[in-house]
Each structure stands twice: as C-alpha cells, then as structure tokens.
Amino acid sequence: MNPVVVRLLAPVPALVLAPLLLGLIGRVKAIMGARRGAPLLQPYRDLARLLGKGEVLSTTATALFRLGPLVALASTAAALFLLPTGPLTPVLSFPGDFLLLAYLLALGRFGTLAAAMDTGSAFEGMGASREAAFSALSEPALFLALGGLAWARHDLSLGALLGGGTAAGLALQAPALGLFTAALFLLLLAENSRIPVDDPATHLELTMIHEVMVLDHSGPSFAAILYGASLKLWIFASLLVSVWIPAGLPAWASAGLYAAGMALVAVSVGLVESLTARLKLAKVPRFLALAGVLAGLGCLVLFAGGRP
Amino acid sequence: MSGPLISLGILVAGAILSALCGRRSLAAAGVALVSVSLAAAAGMPTALRVLVTGRAVSWRAPWSLPWGSLSLALDPLSAFFIAFILMLAVPFAFYGRGYLARHRGSSWQSLSWSLYQILVASMVLVVSSADGLLLLMAWEAMSVASLFLVIHDHEEEGVLKDGLVYAVAAHLGVAALLGLFALWGGWAGSLRFADLAAVPLSRGASWTLFLLAVAGFGSKAGLVPFHVWLPKAHPAAPSHVSALMSGVMIKMGIYGILRILLLLGGWQPGWGYLLLAMGGSSALLGVLYALGQHDLKRLLAYHSVENVGIITIGIGAGVLARTAGMGIASLLAFTGALLHVLNHGLFKGLLFCGGGAAAQASGTREMDALGGLLKRMPWTGTGFLVGSMAICALPPLNGFASEFLIYSGLLSGALSGRAAPSLVLFFSVPVLALAGGLALACFAKAFGVVFLGEPRSAPARDAREASLWMAAPMLVLASACLAIGLMAPLVVSLIAEPASALAGGAAAAGGEGVAAILSKVALAGWALLLLAAILLALRWLLLRGRTVSKTPTWGCGFSAPTARMQYTASSFAEPLLGPLRGVLRPRVHLIEPRGLFPEGGSFSSHLEDWADKILYEPLFGGAANLAGRVRPLQQGRLQLYLLYTLLALIALVLWQVLA
Numbered sequence: 001m002n003p004v005v006v007r008l009l010a011p012v013p014a015l016v017l018a019p020l021l022l023g024l025i026g027r028v029k030a031i032m033g034a035r036r037g038a039p040l041l042q043p044y045r046d047l048a049r050l051l052g053k054g055e056v057l058s059t060t061a062t063a064l065f066r067l068g069p070l071v072a073l074a075s076t077a078a079a080l081f082l083l084p085t086g087p088l089t090p091v092l093s094f095p096g097d098f099l100l101l102a103y104l105l106a107l108g109r110f111g112t113l114a115a116a117m118d119t120g121s122a123f124e125g126m127g128a129s130r131e132a133a134f135s136a137l138s139e140p141a142l143f144l145a146l147g148g149l150a151w152a153r154h155d156l157s158l159g160a161l162l163g164g165g166t167a168a169g170l171a172l173q174a175p176a177l178g179l180f181t182a183a184l185f186l187l188l189l190a191e192n193s194r195i196p197v198d199d200p201a202t203h204l205e206l207t208m209i210h211e212v213m214v215l216d217h218s219g220p221s222f223a224a225i226l227y228g229a230s231l232k233l234w235i236f237a238s239l240l241v242s243v244w245i246p247a248g249l250p251a252w253a254s255a256g257l258y259a260a261g262m263a264l265v266a267v268s269v270g271l272v273e274s275l276t277a278r279l280k281l282a283k284v285p286r287f288l289a290l291a292g293v294l295a296g297l298g299c300l301v302l303f304a305g306g307r308p
Numbered sequence: 309m310s311g312p313l314i315s316l317g318i319l320v321a322g323a324i325l326s327a328l329c330g331r332r333s334l335a336a337a338g339v340a341l342v343s344v345s346l347a348a349a350a351g352m353p354t355a356l357r358v359l360v361t362g363r364a365v366s367w368r369a370p371w372s373l374p375w376g377s378l379s380l381a382l383d384p385l386s387a388f389f390i391a392f393i394l395m396l397a398v399p400f401a402f403y404g405r406g407y408l409a410r411h412r413g414s415s416w417q418s419l420s421w422s423l424y425q426i427l428v429a430s431m432v433l434v435v436s437s438a439d440g441l442l443l444l445m446a447w448e449a450m451s452v453a454s455l456f457l458v459i460h461d462h463e464e465e466g467v468l469k470d471g472l473v474y475a476v477a478a479h480l481g482v483a484a485l486l487g488l489f490a491l492w493g494g495w496a497g498s499l500r501f502a503d504l505a506a507v508p509l510s511r512g513a514s515w516t517l518f519l520l521a522v523a524g525f526g527s528k529a530g531l532v533p534f535h536v537w538l539p540k541a542h543p544a545a546p547s548h549v550s551a552l553m554s555g556v557m558i559k560m561g562i563y564g565i566l567r568i569l570l571l572l573g574g575w576q577p578g579w580g581y582l583l584l585a586m587g588g589s590s591a592l593l594g595v596l597y598a599l600g601q602h603d604l605k606r607l608l609a610y611h612s613v614e615n616v617g618i619i620t621i622g623i624g625a626g627v628l629a630r631t632a633g634m635g636i637a638s639l640l641a642f643t644g645a646l647l648h649v650l651n652h653g654l655f656k657g658l659l660f661c662g663g664g665a666a667a668q669a670s671g672t673r674e675m676d677a678l679g680g681l682l683k684r685m686p687w688t689g690t691g692f693l694v695g696s697m698a699i700c701a702l703p704p705l706n707g708f709a710s711e712f713l714i715y716s717g718l719l720s721g722a723l724s725g726r727a728a729p730s731l732v733l734f735f736s737v738p739v740l741a742l743a744g745g746l747a748l749a750c751f752a753k754a755f756g757v758v759f760l761g762e763p764r765s766a767p768a769r770d771a772r773e774a775s776l777w778m779a780a781p782m783l784v785l786a787s788a789c790l791a792i793g794l795m796a797p798l799v800v801s802l803i804a805e806p807a808s809a810l811a812g813g814a815a816a817a818g819g820e821g822v823a824a825i826l827s828k829v830a831l832a833g834w835a836l837l838l839l840a841a842i843l844l845a846l847r848w849l850l851l852r853g854r855t856v857s858k859t860p861t862w863g864c865g866f867s868a869p870t871a872r873m874q875y876t877a878s879s880f881a882e883p884l885l886g887p888l889r890g891v892l893r894p895r896v897h898l899i900e901p902r903g904l905f906p907e908g909g910s911f912s913s914h915l916e917d918w919a920d921k922i923l924y925e926p927l928f929g930g931a932a933n934l935a936g937r938v939r940p941l942q943q944g945r946l947q948l949y950l951l952y953t954l955l956a957l958i959a960l961v962l963w964q965v966l967a
Contacts, residue, residue, distance in 0.1 A: 054854035058861040060762055062682050064693075070847060074840040075703075078832065092835075094828040096716045100703060102741075103712075104836070106748055107702040114693075117756030117875075119861045120680070125756070125875025132752050133883035136745030140738035147719060147737050156719055205864050216862050220850045224843070285887050292738070299734070303726045 010088040011080035014238070018230040019043035021237065021266045028270025043230065050223035058216050060120040068115025069214075069221045072108040073228040079104040080231065083238055084159045086258030087251040095156035098146045102139075105191075105235070108228065109135055116213035123205045127212035130281065134197065134209070137288040138190050144295035145180045145187075149243065152176065152302055162242035170246055176305070179298030181240050186291035188236035188269070190284070192229065195273040197284055207278075237265040309367035309382060311354030312390055312436050315347035319429035322347075327422035336418035337405045340425055344401045348394040351432065355394070358387035362805040366438060375493065376441030377500055380433075384805035385570065388646060389435040389563050396556050396653050397428045399781035403661050404548030406777025407668065420460050420546075427453040427552065434560050440489035440499035447485065450560065451478040454553055458545040470540040477527060477537035484524030488568075492517055505571045514572050518579055521568040522586070529561025531620060532590040533919045535613045539597070542612065543605035543673065547664020550605060554612045555657035559649050562619055566810065569627065577729060580628025584736055587624050590617025591743040593918070599750045599881045600894060600915030604663045604673045607754055608656065611699060614743060615652045619645045621740060622714040625733055629721040630812050632729040636821070639811040641717025643822060646803045648710035651792065655698035655707060658785040662692030665778050666758055669771035675757045675877040678768045682759040685773045689759045691782035696751040698789040701744055704833025706792035712829060713800075713822070715740060746884065753880040762871040796830050797823040878913055885915070892918065 023040040030037020039045075058065065079101045081091040090097075113132055116124040150156050152173055153164040170177065190197045193210035205212050214225050241261030245254055279287055322343025329336035358365060366381035382390065401424065408417055430453060433446035455478065459471040493499040496507040509517070527534035538558070542550045565583075569575065594614030601607040622645030629638035665688045666681050667673040682689035698705040701712075715737065722734035763769040773779065792799050800823055863869040885892060894913045901909030941952075 051850060055851060055856045057856060057858050059858050060680070060861050062760070064682070064760065066847070067844075070843040071840060074836060074843050078836045078839055081832070081835065092828060092832060094825050096712060096719065096825065097828075099712055099715050100708075100829060100832055103701060103703055103708055103744075104832075106700065106744070107697075107836075110697060110700065110702055110748060110752060113752040114756065114760065117752065117760040118682075120761030120871070120874050121861045121863065122869070122873040122875060123864055124861075125761070125880065128752060128756065129875055129880040130883050132749035132880075136742070136749045136884065139741040139745030143741035144738050147722070147734060150719060151723055151734065154723055156716070156723065215864075219854075220847050224847075281883070282887070296738075303731065306726065 007089060007091050010083070010085050010090050011077070013085050013088075014080050014083070014231060014234045015077070018234040019047060019227065021233050021262065022230050024263065024266040025270040025273065028267050029274050032271065032274035043226070047223050047227055050218075050226070051220055053219040055219035055221060056216075058119045058121075061115075061118045061216070065115050065118040065216070066221065068111040068113075068118070069217060069224040069228070071111030073224040073231075075104045075108040075111070076228045076231045076235070079235055082158055083235060084163050084242055085238065086242075086245070087249075087254040090159050093157045093159045098150070098156075098158045098161065101158065101235075102142060102146070105232065106135075108232070112213055112225070115217070119216045121216065123208075123212050124215060126206075127209055130209045131213060134190060134284055134288060137285055138187050138291065141183050141288065141291035141295045142187055144292060144299055145183045146239075148176065148180055148295060148299040148302055151299070152307065154307060162239065163245060164247055165243070166248065167246040170244065173302065173305070176298045176302040177243055179294050179301065181243060183291045183295035183298065184236065184240040185265075185268070186287065186294070188233070188240065188265070189272065190288060190291070191236060192233045194269055196276050196279045197287060199278050207281075234262075237262050241265060309354065309365045309380065312351045312380070312382060312432060313367065315351035315394065316429050316432055318343050318347045318350060319425045319432070323422045323425040323429070326418055326425065329418040329421075330415045331418070333408070333414060333417035333421070336421040337408065340421040341401050341405060343425055344397050344428060347428070347432075348398050351390055351394045354382065355387040355391040356802075358382050359384055359391065359802050359805055373441065375499055376445075377439045377498075378442065379438045379500060380436045380442075381438035381501070382436055384809055385563070385566060386435045388803055388806045389559070389649075390432055392559070392650055392653060393428065393431045393435070393556055396657055397552065399784050400548045400551045400555070400657060400661070403551070403778050403781040404546065406775040407546060407548050407664060409775065409777070410668070416460070420457060420549075423453045423457050424549070424552070427457060427557070431557060431560055435563050438501045440493055440501070440504065444482070444485060444489060447560075448482060450557065451475075451482065454545075454549070454557060457549045458541050458553075460546050460549070461544070464544075467544045470544040474537045474541035477534070481524045481527035481534070484520050484527070485564075488517055488520035488524060491520070501571055505573065509572070509574065511576070514574055515576065515578070517572060518568070518576075521565060522582070525561040525564030525568070526586065527561070528564070529558050529616045529620070530590075530613050531561075531586050531616060532593050532613065533923055535590065535594070536917055536919050536924055538613060539601075539606050539609040539917070542609040542660075543603060547605070547660050547668070550609075550664065551657040551660035554609060554660055555653040558612060558616060559653065562616065562623070562645075562649055565620075565623065569623075570810065575627055575631050577628055577631045580624050580626075580631060580729070581732060583620050583624030583627060584732060585624075587617045587620030587622075588736060588739045590614065590620060592617075592739065592746075595743050595746040595750060596885075596888065596892060597915060597917060599746065599753070600885055600892065600913075602675055602877055602914075604667060604675050604678070604754065604758060605660070606673075607675075607750070608659050608663055611659075611747070611750070612652075612656060614747065615648070615656065615699070618711065618714065618740065618743065619648050619652070621645075621736060622648060622717065625714065625717045625721060625736065626810060628729050628733065629717065632721070632724075632727070634721045634724050634729075635811060637717050637721030637724070637733070639717075639807060640713050640720060640822060642810040643800060643803060643807040644710050644713025644715075644717055646807055647713060647796075647800060648707075650799070650803075651698065651706040651710045651789070654785055654788050654792070655695045655705075658691055658695035658782060658789065659699065661778065661782050661785065662688050662695060663758075665774040665782070666692070666771070669774060670763075670765070670768040672765070672767065675754065677765040678758045678763070679761045679871060679874065680759070680763040681768065681771055684763075684769075684771045685759075687779040688774050688782065691779075691786045692759060693755055694786040694789055696755045698793075700748045700751050702748075703829070704790070704793045704836055706789045706796070709793055709796035709800075709826060709829060711740070711744070713826075716825070749881075749884060753877055757875070757877045757880065761874050764871050764874070764876075794830055794833050796826040800826055893921075 598610035625641035
C-alpha cells in the first residue's frame, strides 16, 4: 500500500475501537459485581441513540456551550494523529510532539470547562473547578513520565520514546519503566474520571467531577463528549501499553501485543473500579502527588543507572 | 539608523503638541494616535532590515555631558525590541482613545496622552542606546512617565498609594543599575557599551555586575522577589496604560538582562541556575497568587509575573545550555524566550484591553460582581477568550509556539547527558508544566466567572459593548495571536538573528531545524482547525430538521436558581488554594451559620503577597523606624541648625589639627 495511506491509518483503530474500552470496563465491573450488566457494545448503542436525537440548550448559554464539546473532541482526535498504534507509526511526528499532545488534551479540557461555566449552573461550576484543579496537579507527573521516557530512549518524538525500546533495553530499564507505567496508570484513572478519583456511575451531583460538568448537554453534543472521553482513555492506555512493546517485532506480533495490552488496561481499570472505594476529594491532590513522586522516582532511577 | 531617530523625533514632538492641547483632550488623543502611528511607520523598516540582515547600524553625536556619550546602536536584539515596542504601542493607543473618551475634556488627560508618547519614546531610547548613562536617563524617563500614567485616576481611593509603591520600587531598581554602571564604568573608564564589553573582568567582578543587573532590571521585569509593585501599579493605571506596561514596559527589564549578558561575556553556569530558579519561582508564585485574586486586573498583573518567569526560565536555560556546550538547546531556549516576549505583549495587551473594557462597562473590577458579559459584549468577550487561550499556551495560538520552544530547549539540553546542567534543565520541565496547568485553571476561572453564566450584579446586567475604538484593536491583537500560532516558522525566522547572537555562533546552524519543527506544529494547528470545522458541519447536518429547544439551566431539581448560586472566583480556586493554605496563608473572615435556622453566615478570603509580608513590610517598617529615630535632629529651628553647623566646623578643625 501507499506509505502515506498507511500512515493515515494510525488513528483508525482508536477511532473505531475506543468505545469498546468503555464496554470492556463495564463488563468487568458487571462480572465482579455479579450483575448481568450492559452488553459489551453498549457504548456504541449509546452513541447511536444520542446521535439520533435533537438537543436542549440552556437559555443562559452562548455559542460556547455548543462549541465546547466539539473543540474537546477535535483536540482529542487531533492528539491521535501524534500517537503510534502498535505497528503503525503516527501520522505526524517531530521532536517534542508529546508536548503538543499534552497541550491538545489541555485545549480539550478548556473547551469542556468553558462550556460548563457557560450554563451558569452552580453544579457545573463546581465540576469545572475540580476538574481544573486536579488536571493542573496531574500535569507535572505526565511531563515527568514522558520526559523520563524521552531521556531513556534519547529521542523527543512520541513514536520513538514510546516504541523505540529493544527487548534488551526494556529488560535493563524495567525498574524505571515500571515506575513510569505506574504513574501513567494513576494519571489514566485521574484524567479519565475513574474510581478512586471520580466515579463515572455516581448519581449524586455533589460528588461528581467530570459528569457534573456535562449535565446540560444532550443529543449529538453529548455523543461528542462521550466519544471524546473514550478517545482520551484510549490515548492514556496507549501511552502505557506502547512503552512495553519492543521495537523490531513483526507487524502481527506488535499488533497482537498492543491489542492484548489495551485489553489488559481496560480489565485493570475495571478491577480497580470494582475493588476500591472513592477517595475523599481532599485526598485527590495526594493521589496526584503520588503519581508525580512515582514518575520522579523513575527519572532518578534512570539517571542513576544511565543509558545503555 | 535614521528610522528610529525620526520615530523619537515624532514622538517627542507629538508629546509636546498633546501637552499643549489643554482641555481639548480629544485633540491630544488625535495627536497621539497620529504620532505613534507615524513613529511606528518610520521605525519599523529599519528595525526589520536589521533583523533580516543581521547587520547592526549605529549613530553618534557629540555631547557635552560628562561621562556620557550620545551614541545609539541597533543590533538585532535592539531591533527586535524596537519593532516590538512600536508595533504594540499603536493598537493600545487606539484602544486608549476609546477608553478615555468617557472623561474627555480634562487637561490632565491631555497630559496623560503626552506622557504616553514620552513613555513609548523613552522605551525606544532604552533599547537603542549604546551608552550606560544614556540608558539610565532613558530608563528614568520611562519610570517617571509611567508613574504619572499610573496615577491618572488619582481621585480614586488607593491609586496614589499604589503609585508611591511603584515609585519606590522603580528607584530601588535604578539604585542597583547606578551601582552596576558606576562600577563597570569605573573599570572601563567609559560608559560606552563597546568599552564596557572590552574590559577584562575577574570572576568575582562579573558575578557582582550580573547580580546588580538582575536586581535592577529584574525589578522592572517583575521577577520574584522584586515583583510586589507590579500587581499594585498595573491595575491602578487606565487599561491602555496597563496593557502597555504589562505587555511592553516590563520587557525592558528582560532586554536589560539580555543586553548585560551580551556585554559581559564569559558566562558562568551559576547565572543560568540563578535565572532558572528566579524564573521558576516567579512562574509558580505568579500563577498561584493570580488564582487567589478577586480583582480582574490584579489577576492579570500577577500573570505578568508568571509570564516574565516563563521568559526567564527560557533565558536561564539558554545561558546554562550555552555554558555546557549544548548549542541547539541554547538556541531553542533563547528563541522561545524572545518569541514569548512578543507573544506575551500581544496576549497580555489583549487581556488588559478586554478586562478593562469589561470593568469599564460594568463599573467594577471585582470578578464576583460580574458575569454573563459574553452575551452583552460579544467582541470584548471573544477577544478575552482568545487572549485566555493564548496565555494558557493552547494550540493553535501563539503562546503554544513560544512555550513549545522553551520546553524543547529544556528537554534537548536534558537529553544530552546526566551532568548537573542536564538534570536541572530536566527538572525545570515539570515546574513549567505545573505553571501551565495552573494558568489554565486560572483563566478558566477568570473567563468563566466574568464572561459566562449569569450577571451577578445590576451594573453587569446592563453592561454594553465597548466602542469601535476599543473593539477594533482587540480584534487586531486577537488575530495576531492566531496568526503567529499558525505561521510560527515565519516569525521565528525574523528572530533568528538575535537568538543566535545570544546562543553563540556555533548554534546558528540549528536555526533551520527549529523552523522545520515549528512548521509541523503549525501544520497540526491547521489540522485542528480543519477537524473542528468538520465537526461543526457534522453537528449542523445532524441537527437539521430536528428540534433544538431552549430551557433554563438544569438546577438539579431546584426550581428557583439565582445568579448568586453560581460558583464565584474564590470558590472556583478553592480546590487548588485550599491545600496550599499553609503556604500561602490567605486572610479568612468566616462567620459560621449557627442554630437550626441559620442566618447571616458569610465567608471571604484575601490572599496577600508573601513577599510583602515577609520581606518588604519588615524592611520598610525598619527603615521608617530608623527614620523616626533620626527625626529629633530635625526640629525646624534655625538656632539648632546653626548649632549643627558650628559643631561640624569644630569637628573639622579638630580633625585638621589632629591629622
């Protein structure tokens, strides 16, 4: 096939399969809770149903309320262009592209926050405030983990800093990489509003973070929010899976490892959600600090050990 | 060199004409608009030519002042700053024409327009002078002109006091600069920059000079711990002056540091560490204090402290990387720092214009009394939104391009090994990242509370859109923010000369690589816009022919929501500031609700500056105390003074006899 076409294929698995991650988490939770639960493909059904509806807008809101979810989805989707997917190299790659990835996610967050504040609702303001605070505190951990990986692989582009490790290098740097993976997993839970930081299934607005920000959205806008959230989960899962896939494998092996890794992450999230309780909101900063400490520790281990 | 000289001439002539206008303040404003525009038209071509070719021009005239010489020079660094000053002075002036139109007809206002032009002229002179004494004179003119601009609204409560703080801070800074040039000029035997650069310096001497420069220029730039005047003086000024001061004037401090670095040569790694530490603490403390503010313009002023910190991180990284022999990292960091100087001028100017317009339309700067202004002031609100996104470094706007370069400088230096410089550069990355995350929270708060939701007071409900004089410059500034983000490689090629002069010649070859990377960043920006447009079209297609109804915001079952129930600025910042209460120590007034049917509970918190409380209050309190003790000497009685004279004479005679 034409190499340009192959390159453009990289975001396709994410665009198609990302809601499946949510479905898988839901299945794990249902099984762990001994419930029948929703089918695996429920997120797709939800999306289809929402896309078929009209919308209800708030009288307080401005055009930003309609733009916010679209900006969030567009920026998350744009971030997929920078992400390697198993054997597929990213569409756009340059030194420092992980900075762009982080700031694209920030743009998406700004869009959501602005749309929430636009409704003038006390609850949505509350959610926006929490989301802004917690994601600000998770920023250093993300940059430490990705910066540490860049140092380990001696390269500043995502394609190389995630996928550039040889099997021997992976084994050698396993302690540091393990710490980075742990930090990224904690970030995945925090940034994607999972337990123990947020509970995506809660019914009490006062305890919500992400869900309360999108209370007033409906129809296709809400579909954009749900879909964008699944893409964001995919991105975080992909970051921590890609680290462990050695370079130089045949394409099928790399694709298989990647798929297995993504499924493993979804199952782990489901298990964490089933087995742990939510943290008190006041303790969330400590949780995020823990992610930062793990990532920083990984960097120190790396620096002490040196590069192979 | 004739271009900037003509600019200076036009500005001075305009200043005189404006001052002569007396009560016809609109005429004074007209003169100012014409003269600032003409000055920009006259000065820009020369500045751009120097920037593109990299060949410096200079001019010298005989002067009878002792120690000084009337010599001006335009090297790429000066040319960059001249272009920057002249380019931004124009939109701010047009905005000011609209902003001051309410109180027209006072001769004080004509004077203010005159001072505006003097301020611009003195800044042009600061960056083009090639002599220490001339620079100091221009510096002082700049401080005095801006001081009188700050106290324009002197009838308002507190403005004079803020002006006084500014005056004291500015002159403490000048004292450090006087020391700097006195010492250095003493060693060199002249104050001309060429002579200063030529004198060989010992390690201790160059450290002394560097520290004096950081104290003197850093206090103008607003670096922690010299920043306390900035959040007081900038909000007190009329908004177009706030924009000029926050966007442009504080960068004169950055220029000074860069100029002294170029003149000193023989850089020490310690300078890089010091600048990184000051930059990092300015960035973090600036944004934390900004989060705690209720006053919109004071919040913006604290963000100037943050952004000067980001610029200084770039400079510190550049210095450190160059001393460690990491040429490309140094080039990236200096390019980022210079680009951020320009970008911050654009978006901070835009934010002050937007914030000022909102505050003027609703009669208060108190964020908790505002709200819902985007509906009432769509142009102002859109401008403020673009500025907010740019200052949070969100792609595809200009702030991202410059912060990306600074990050790249830090990281590419960090990647080169595990020696001390690399490690320090590496661990500066999370500091910058945290400041970025906090800035996003802060602007989600500022924009959300002021422009979104429902108005929290009657004046905010009746606010009307600003005049075209004010809206048009905001539109221009917002477009510039977007354009620089989408065409970053072009702009970076314009600042390649000054950046490579700072990073050292060896790094010049890396310039093309920088532009190539930035072109990919810009490409991603275009892709993002395209994606958003596609999604917008999809939404429109989906909703065509379906019902889109409007209802009040969902109040979770509560049927009588009021505007007072919305999250306020303080409540928004609480999750971030709450855990830091022990460090930041806000003043809290809490009346707890009591009883079964509580009435009249209230809560308010004020964040006071740490540096004010720990550093300056004891310092100035002590100084005032000392002055109080000396006061008995000054009784105002003639006999007493004659007695002092007599005693002094006797002492002198004794000294003569005994010696």
